[in-house]
Amino acid sequence: MPIHPSHHSEWRTARFALIALSVVIILLVWLPWFSAFGAGIANYVPLHIVLELAAISVALMIVSINHSRMDNIAAPHTSSLAPVFLGVAILDTLHLLSFQGMPDFITPADPEKAINFWLAARYLAASGLLLSALAVYQRGIKLPRGWLYILVLTFTLVSSLWFLLWPATVPRTFMPGSGLTALKIALEYGLIAVYLAAALLFVNALRQPRRFHAAGMFAAALLMAMSEFMFTLYADVTDLYNLLGHILKIVSYAFLYRALFIEVVQLPYRRLQESEQRLRQQQEELDYFFDANLDLFCIGSHDGRFMRVNGSWQKVMGYHAEQLEGHFLTDFIPPAEQQRVQRFVSRVASGQATETICAGMRRADGDIRQLEWRAASRHGVVYASARDITAQLHSEARIRLLSSVVDQSPYPVIITDLAGHIEYVNDAFTRVSGYSVEDVQGKDPGIIKSGKTPASTYKGMWQSLHQGRAWQGELVNRNKAGQEFVEKALIYPLRDEQGQVINYIAHKEDITARREAERRIEQLSHYDQLTGLPNPHLLKQRFGEYQAAEQRPAPLALIWLDLDHFKTINDTLGHRMGDLVLREIGMRLRTILTGKDILGRHSGDGFLFVLPAADDSKAGQVAADLLQLIQQPLLLLQDNQELTLTASVGIALYPTDGQDFETLLTSAEAAMYRAKQEGRNSYRFYAPEMQANSLRKLELGSALAGAQQREELWLAFQPQLDLRRQRMIAAEVLLRWNSPKWGQVSPAEFIPLAETNGLIVGIGEWVLQQAARQLQQWRNDGLPVFRLAINLSALQFIQPDFAAHAAALVQAEGLTPADFELELTEAVALNNPDDAQRIMTELKAAGFYLSIDDFGTGYSSMSYLKRFQVDELKIDQSFVRELGHNDTDKGIVTAIIQLAHSLNMQVVAEGVEEAEQLAFLQQQGCDLIQGYYYSKPLAAGQLADFCRLRGGN
Numbered sequence: 017m018p019i020h021p022s023h024h025s026e027w028r029t030a031r032f033a034l035i036a037l038s039v040v041i042i043l044l045v046w047l048p049w050f051s052a053f054g055a056g057i058a059n060y061v062p063l064h065i066v067l068e069l070a071a072i073s074v075a076l077m078i079v080s081i082n083h084s085r086m087d088n089i090a091a092p093h094t095s096s097l098a099p100v101f102l103g104v105a106i107l108d109t110l111h112l113l114s115f116q117g118m119p120d121f122i123t124p125a126d127p128e129k130a131i132n133f134w135l136a137a138r139y140l141a142a143s144g145l146l147l148s149a150l151a152v153y154q155r156g157i158k159l160p161r162g163w164l165y166i167l168v169l170t171f172t173l174v175s176s177l178w179f180l181l182w183p184a185t186v187p188r189t190f191m192p193g194s195g196l197t198a199l200k201i202a203l204e205y206g207l208i209a210v211y212l213a214a215a216l217l218f219v220n221a222l223r224q225p226r227r228f229h230a231a232g233m234f235a236a237a238l239l240m241a242m243s244e245f246m247f248t249l250y251a252d253v254t255d256l257y258n259l260l261g262h263i264l265k266i267v268s269y270a271f272l273y274r275a276l277f278i279e280v281v282q283l284p285y286r287r288l289q290e291s292e293q294r295l296r297q298q299q300e301e302l303d304y305f306f307d308a309n310l311d312l313f314c315i316g317s318h319d320g321r322f323m324r325v326n327g328s329w330q331k332v333m334g335y336h337a338e339q340l341e342g343h344f345l346t347d348f349i350p351p352a353e354q355q356r357v358q359r360f361v362s363r364v365a366s367g368q369a370t371e372t373i374c375a376g377m378r379r380a381d382g383d384i385r386q387l388e389w390r391a392a393s394r395h396g397v398v399y400a401s402a403r404d405i406t407a408q409l410h411s412e413a414r415i416r417l418l419s420s421v422v423d424q425s426p427y428p429v430i431i432t433d434l435a436g437h438i439e440y441v442n443d444a445f446t447r448v449s450g451y452s453v454e455d456v457q458g459k460d461p462g463i464i465k466s467g468k469t470p471a472s473t474y475k476g477m478w479q480s481l482h483q484g485r486a487w488q489g490e491l492v493n494r495n496k497a498g499q500e501f502v503e504k505a506l507i508y509p510l511r512d513e514q515g516q517v518i519n520y521i522a523h524k525e526d527i528t529a530r531r532e533a534e535r536r537i538e539q540l541s542h543y544d545q546l547t548g549l550p551n552p553h554l555l556k557q558r559f560g561e562y563q564a565a566e567q568r569p570a571p572l573a574l575i576w577l578d579l580d581h582f583k584t585i586n587d588t589l590g591h592r593m594g595d596l597v598l599r600e601i602g603m604r605l606r607t608i609l610t611g612k613d614i615l616g617r618h619s620g621d622g623f624l625f626v627l628p629a630a631d632d633s634k635a636g637q638v639a640a641d642l643l644q645l646i647q648q649p650l651l652l653l654q655d656n657q658e659l660t661l662t663a664s665v666g667i668a669l670y671p672t673d674g675q676d677f678e679t680l681l682t683s684a685e686a687a688m689y690r691a692k693q694e695g696r697n698s699y700r701f702y703a704p705e706m707q708a709n710s711l712r713k714l715e716l717g718s719a720l721a722g723a724q725q726r727e728e729l730w731l732a733f734q735p736q737l738d739l740r741r742q743r744m745i746a747a748e749v750l751l752r753w754n755s756p757k758w759g760q761v762s763p764a765e766f767i768p769l770a771e772t773n774g775l776i777v778g779i780g781e782w783v784l785q786q787a788a789r790q791l792q793q794w795r796n797d798g799l800p801v802f803r804l805a806i807n808l809s810a811l812q813f814i815q816p817d818f819a820a821h822a823a824a825l826v827q828a829e830g831l832t833p834a835d836f837e838l839e840l841t842e843a844v845a846l847n848n849p850d851d852a853q854r855i856m857t858e859l860k861a862a863g864f865y866l867s868i869d870d871f872g873t874g875y876s877s878m879s880y881l882k883r884f885q886v887d888e889l890k891i892d893q894s895f896v897r898e899l900g901h902n903d904t905d906k907g908i909v910t911a912i913i914q915l916a917h918s919l920n921m922q923v924v925a926e927g928v929e930e931a932e933q934l935a936f937l938q939q940q941g942c943d944l945i946q947g948y949y950y951s952k953p954l955a956a957g958q959l960a961d962f963c964r965l966r967g968g969n
Contacts, residue, residue, distance in 0.1 A: 019222050026231040027222060030271070034235055037267070038247075040595055041242065041260065055070040061117035067262040068112040073104040074269040081276050096151070096164055098274070100144025103168040107137035110176055122180045128190045132179040135189070135203055138244065140171065142210040143236055145272075149217035196248070202246045211241035222524055232275025239268030312387070312402040318365035320345045320358065332404050334380030348378050364391045364398055374405065428503070431510075434517065436460055448503075448526055450496030453904075461522070466500050468492035477507065481520060484509055490527070501528045547602035550616035555624055556677040558614055562628055572633035572670040574677075575603075575625035576684035577642055580662045580696045582621035589652075597650060597659070604645055608638065624763040632669060632701065639665045639699035664691035665699035673702045717769045719755060728754055731786055732953035735806065735962055736924060736946045739938050744967045746837060748805040748946060749787045750953050751779070771809055781797065784822060786831035787836075790956055795831075799960060800967035803865060805837040813840060814851065819858035833863035839890065841869050853883055860885040866922070871912060889916045893927020893947070900932040913940050 019027050078101045111133035113121040123129065179186060189200035215237035221230040246261030311325040312333070322340040345361065346354045353375050360373040363724040372394040374385045386409050391400035422429050428445035432438050438456045446452055449464050456463060469492045472898050480487040486508035494500050503524045510519040542554035550558070562572065579601070586594040598621065605615050605623055614626040625642075627635060642665060649658040666688025674680035687702040694700070723729050729751060753761045770776040788802050795801070812818065823833050838859060840852075856866060867888040892913050898905040909925070915922045925937050928947030937945060951962055 020225055026229060030231040030235040034238060037239065037242070037264070040128075040902050041264075052883060052930035053139070061115065063259070064115055064117075065112065067259075067266065068108060068115075071262070071266050071269055071830075072105050072108050074266060075101045075108065078269065078273050079105065081273065086926050095148040096144050097272075099164040099168040100140055100147075102165070103172040104137045104141045104144075107133050107140065107175070110179075111137060114179075123183060127192070128186075128188065129179060129183060131189045131200065132186055133176070134247075135200075135207075136172075136175040136179075138240075139203075139210075140168065141240065142207050142214070145214045145233075145240070146210055146217075147212040148233070149237070201248045204244045207244040208241045211237045211244065215241065220685075224605075229275035232271050236268045236275065237271035239264055239271060241270060243631075283332055299641060312404075314340075314400050314402070316345065316398040316400060318361075318393065318396070318398065319622065320361040333377070333385065333429075340382070350376050350378065350384060360391075361398075362390070364393055364400075367393065376775070377402075428522075428526075430461060430522040430524070432461065432520045432522075434520070436520070439519065445524075448495065448501070448524075449493070455496075462856075464493040464495065466492045466494035481507065481509055484517060490531075501526055502531045503527065515817070544617040547599055549602055549618050549623070550614060552616065552618055552624065552681070552881060555614060555616045555626055559626060559677045559680075562612075562626075569671045570629060571631050573627040573630040573632075573638075574668045574670065574674075574680045574684045575627065575635065575639060575642070575699075576666040576668075576681070576688040577623045577663050578665075578688050578692070579646070580664055580692070582661075585659070593652070597661075600650060601646065601661075604648075605642070608641055608645060624684075632667075633667065635667045636699070636701070640666055643697065643699065662697035664688050664696050666691060666702065667699060668702040713769060716758070716761065716766060716771050718896050719757065720753070720766055720769055720775060721773070723753055723755070724779065728756070729779070729782070730754065730955075731783065731790065732955060733804070733959040734946055734953040735951045735959065735966070736944045737950055737966065738944055739934075739942060742966070743802075744802060744963055746803045746805055746944070747959060747963075748839075749783060749807075751783055767809075771811060774811075776809045777812050777815060780809055781821075781825070784825050784836075785829070788826045788831050792829045792831055793956075794960060794963070797960065802963065802967060803835050803837050805839055805867065807839045809867065812846075813855060817890075818855060819862045819864075822859070822864070823862040833859075834865065837865040837867050837888065839867045839869040849883070856884050856886070886919075888922045888924055888944075890924045890926055891942075896925050896927045896933055896937075897929075899936050900930060906936065909937070909942075910940050913942055917941065958969070 047692040111130050112118070114125050114133055115129065116125055116127050118125045157167075163283045173911060187199050188197050189203070190196055215234050218230050218234035218237060221227075222234070237883070243261045245255050246264060249257040307657050310332075312328050314322055314329070315324040316322055321342060321344055325335075325337050325340050329337070329340060340348075345383050346357055357375050359374065360371060360375075370390055372388070372390050374386060374388045377387050379385055385404050386406045387402040387732075388405045389400060389402045391398055393399075418608055423442050425442055426444055428448050429440075430438060430445060431440040436456050438461060439458075441451075441453055441456055445456075449456075451463065461675040461846045469490075473489060477487045477489065486506065488506045491503050491505050492500060493503055504527045505522055505524045507520060508520040509517040510521050512518050529750045542551060542557075543549065544551050559572075563569075582594070582597075585597060588779035598617075602615075602617065602623070605625075609615055612628045616624045616626070618624050625638065627638060630638070643663060646661055646663045649660050651657075652659055666684045666686065668674060668680045668683035668687060670680055683702040687700045691698050691700040732750040732752050733747040734750060735744040736748060737743065738745045751763055751767070753763075753766050755761050767776070770779055784806055787806055791804055815821070822838070826833055826836060840856075860866060865888070866884075867890055868884075868886050869890045870892040871889045889912060895905045895908050895912075897908060913923050922943040924944040924946060925933075925942050926946045928934055928937065928945045928949045930949065934945065934949055950966075954962060
């Protein structure tokens with residue numbers, strides 16, 4: 017069948033879609049597996065809901081776009097589609113609600129109820145499509161739009177009430193177990209016949225010049241027929257025939273909607289564009305004629321008289337026609353130019369060539385205007401035109417001035433054409449770039465590119481210029497000698513009098529020195545000068561940028577890594593070697609960075625990691641990798657020795673451990689210190705109690721500084737008994753703190769604080785002085801003689817002239833050093849064995865009784881123990897506690913006792929609380945015991961009573 021050329025494009029699209037769909041359907045229907053697979057689809061109800069909602073949506077879109085067409089564009093062939101597809105959408109909705117598997121809607125949902133609504137919707141759609149096809153040929157019933165809505169909605173209401181209220185009277189269309197009834201199949205074939213009739217009417221319209229989208233309407237009708245054919249084949253409402261029918265229905269609706277969309281939107285818009293184009297063209301033609309009339313036209317005689325002038329003379333020069341006509345041209349010329357103008361008139365009158373001249377002419381208001389004349393003699397008269405070029409001459413003068421300014425500017429200037437080819441450069445450009453004018457004339461400015469400027473910069477620049485806007489930014493370029501330099505550039509379009517862009521101008525400034533200075537300032541203010549890593553200020557800035565970039569809080573980890581015992585490296589190897597170690601550690605840590613991770617140095621031997629998008633699992637893995645990385649040996653080149661380090665790591669997670677950088681940093685630091693407290697060379701995650709503990713330590717440390725002056729410190733005493741004589745011969749002095757705010761604060765808590773805060777030396781001196789006074793008081797009260805054992809801290813022990821100072825303190829109270837036993841831990845004694853031996857020798861020479869406390873918990877070096885002049889070893893209570901049922905501890909205690917006795921030392925067992933422990937110690941020959949078995953720590957008065965009962969030799 018011949019197709020009219022106006023339909024060819026749309027027909028090819030529709031034909032291709034129909035053939036493709038037909039091939040797919042035929043393959044599906046005739047393939048052997050189709051029937052076996054199509055017995056039923058699991059979870060078909062949700063799929064059916066999606067398909068029907070899609071069909072209803074498209075139907076409503078057809079109603080909307082067709083109703084809009086009816087309001088604005090005369091279209092009799094589609095006038096029925098809006099009310100019809102409104103009814104179709106309603107009936108399809110009721111079909112969806114009635115489908116088997118859906119909740120009951122008025123009456124129980126079942127296949128037959130859904131089919132009834134389906135058939136009503138399909139016949140309504142088929143009727144609408146057929147009416148639309150008949151309307152093309154001016155046939156069919158013509159009703160007002162309102163009546164069509166009434167009829168369709170009445171049909172929808174009546175059929176819905178019938179199906180819902182009197183379903184028993186509706187003929188059967190589906191039999192469970194056997195499938196569709198003959199009536200249902202017949203009705204489907206009736207629908208197919210209606211759709212095919214409409215399709216034939218539409219295809220016949222393809223032979224005529226295009227009045228509407230006949231190809232799309234034909235495709236929609238044929239696809240609807242194919243859809244109904246699928247519904248003659250299914251045996252179960254969930255099989256693939258049913259699914260395929262639904263899909264074809266949606267596709268046919270889509271074709272119908274597209275056909276209407278092209279008619280209502282695309283074609284009118286195209287016609288509107290064409291109309292606007294014609295209007296613009298006409299406007300341009302009118303503008304041309306108006307613009308052309310701006311010139312001054314006149315006809316004159318050979319002797320130079322005006323014979324006729326046009327109206328522009330009044331607009332430009334202020335003269336009416338009668339003021340010029342009949343007068344000589346030279347009457348209006350300044351005297352200095354009259355002879356030159358008269359010669360011009362004579363040349364024109366005597367020849368056939370067109371003559372030109374530029375001369376001044378007086379306006380009606382007396383102003384002199386510069387006119388450019390063109391004149392020729394024809395048929396005994398002179399035809400001339402003139403143009404006022406006064407402004408042009410002034411502009412040319414200004415241009416010459418500006419050209420001199422640009423030529424002599426100290427900053428580079430480049431002018432290019434619209435294609436970016438260089439037309440002009442000034443002397444400053446040649447000086448900065450090293451290229452001569454000849455080198456760059458007609459070339460692309462990219463000749464000086466260095467490749468260091470990001471492509472996005474150039475893209476943004478050209479985008480601005482093509483939009484007619486100025487662009488300002490920085491470019492990294494390279495001069496002819498190969499040296500890179502940074503330029504600040506302002507590039508903008510140059511427009512002509514009509515506003516059209518004709519050139520691009522670039523003003524540049526070499527800011528290389530300025531950027532280098534700024535970079536150095538940036539380096540100094542945001543980077544650590546030793547390692548080159550970002551400092552905390554920059555890390556905080558990057559953290560803020562990360563927060564701002566995220567629309568909602570995203571996970572982030574902050575890791576604080578602090579090297580263990582780094583002070584020892586500085587003290588022993590020197591700060592120069594310490595700096596080299598820090599730089600090497602910084603380079604090592606860089607190797608573990610991935611993605612957007614940031615590494616910085618906090619201060620001293622502390623390093624910070626910011627890990628965006630890291631949860632606790634990733635942060636823990638990174639921390640473990642860091643610890644392993646730090647432990648890899650460092651080779652010291654100066655003596656070819658290896659140095660092995662460890663680190664303590666704290667981890668804080670955003671946003672749970674802190675909403676801002678400072679809080680997160682504090683949390684990570686607290687976690688890092690917890691790792692140090694718990695043995696170092698490990699990592700810890702922040703926990704809220706760490707912050708509370710840190711706050712408590714801060715407050716305790718502050719309060720401890722004034723506790724002595726407020727008389728909150730006091731001494732307790734725990735007796736030490738001689739096992740052979742069962743008498744008290746010594747007592748250990750124990751420091752106690754009774755705080756008004758925290759009550760009794762444990763020595764295990766405030767003694768380390770005193771050592772950290774530097775208070776321990778003063779407190780230790782106070783303890784020795786108070787103990788001496790108390791002992792003298794007891795002596796005065798007639799108590800039996802015994803000595804006091806006092807613990808020394810590491811800081812107190814290494815004070816200059818400590819032995820002489822301690823001896824002077826006790827002697828000032830009327831006592832001798834022999835009345836006191838000074839206890840040192842193994843760690844204090846072995847920290848610096850040589851100095852320890854010297855100080856202990858001085859203490860022994862002064863007369864003090866010396867003891868090693870907590871023996872067995874440290875190094876227990878036999879060689880150093882032999883060198884030290886020690887009188888007594890104290891067995892740590894951790895060994896005594898398990899004596900009743902731990903053979904290992906029994907062996908250790910026995911060995912310590914034997915070792916001490918072999919070195920002529922006495923042995924004190926502390927922490928004795930049970931008779932079984934006491935019996936074992938007596939059996940092994942232990943000299944003294946101390947513990948709750950005999951007495952807990954006592955106040956001064958209580959100890960006096962105990963001493964009266966159990967004291968004396």
